[in-house]
């Protein structure tokens with residue numbers, strides 16, 4: 001939504017350019033023009049305006065894919081006109097989704113089954129909401145069976161979760177028990193989870209690669225603690241793992257690290273296809289441990305597209321291209337291809353860390369990285385802050401976000417660099433060069449400003 005302030009400063013009209021080659025009268029910006037225009041003209045206006053946007057290749061803020069191979073792009077374009085929900089019309093597209101769900105369930109070490117249960121979504125947000133809805137239903141059924149009150153379910157998460165968890169709690173009327181962050185500890189603490197759960201906890205949320213620092217919650221420890229609680233008190237509390245970022249990294253790089261369906265309480269997992277699944281925006285995956293984790297009455301069957309179709313999604317129509325592009329990547333790269341890419345990304349991230357450490361200005365927030373995410377803060381005596389450096393880097397085109405951590409760690413201000421497949425060692429060197437250049441410049445400006453202030457102060461006293 002455009003804010004009123006922004007709208008007030010925007011001119012209301014688009015004025016003719018290119019020597020009136022394309023159109024001669026201004027056209028409204030916020031109302032549909034009475035008449036259309038030549039396609040070239042419409043293209044040019046929009047194309048030119050979008051040049052103001054950042055360059056996706058220099059976008060180190062986002063976890064989301066900014067580069068794909070030409071063959072993938074070709075498949076994307078070829079399938080742009082297929083509505084994914086029309087599975088009776090496009091049965092192969094539906095089958096491809098099934099194949100990907102199976103591949104990913106196996107990647108997450110689900111036990112052998114005839115049929116794995118999961119779905120493609122628009123992204124991890126939709127996948128998380130659907131996963132948690134399933135847990136809400138299961139919780140209610142279990143409580144109903146026991147003749148107990150089911151009206152006050154809660155979820156227990158750390159403050160390291162993505163905002164979608166809070167959205168879920170609000171939109172679907174569930175109590176959110178959010179464990180605050182600690183200074184110098186930005187992941188979930190098992191003992192805190194133990195203190196927060198009770199018999200109304202419908203699910204514990206754990207993150208494999210937090211949005212804030214890319215760190216991993218101690219999922220195996222949480223699982224073991226929940227098993228103890230199950231034995232002691234009979235509370236059978238499931239875990240939903242938010243593997244939006246880590247789901248395509250950890251299985252390839254650290255296959256012995258247990259975070260997935262090998263753990264008994266992990267009943268559902270989301271992964272963003274459009275993050276380290278290496279697909280352009282518009283695809284996420286929700287996976288259940290087995291059929292019983294998705295209550296049958298949440299599945300809707302529709303027949304108005306010809307044939308009966310089962311759906312478990314929040315929206316109905318959606319594009320097919322990104323699901324197909326995910327299948328392309330899995331076939332094209334195979335396990336070894338993903339492993340190679342992730343290894344390379346980690347190695348570039350570690351290189352950035354080692355070089356940044358050589359500069360006098362910074363402290364690395366998460367030194368022992370598991371995901372290719374570099375987070376750094378600026379030392380107190382640096383003479384500038386993360387926001388100033390982020391703004392300077394933006395002038396060169398780099399998009400490196402600066403932000404502070406949630407409550408209790410809110411005085412930690414950091415810069416985050418997400419290293420993706422297309423961020424090469426050469427780009428790392430250019431970025432390092434620019435970081436040093438701007439850091440030096442900001443420090444110099446600060447010293448000059450302090451010196452001038454001191455001089456003026458002295459001058460005032462003398463006068």
Ligand SMILES: Cc1ncc(COP(=O)(O)O)c(C=O)c1O
Pocket residue numbers: 063122123124125126162164207209210211242244245272284
């Ligand atoms: C850990 C985590 N969970 C969920 C999300 C939301 O994912 P999506 O943008 O795919 O909806 C993000 C997005 O960055 C994330 O980092």
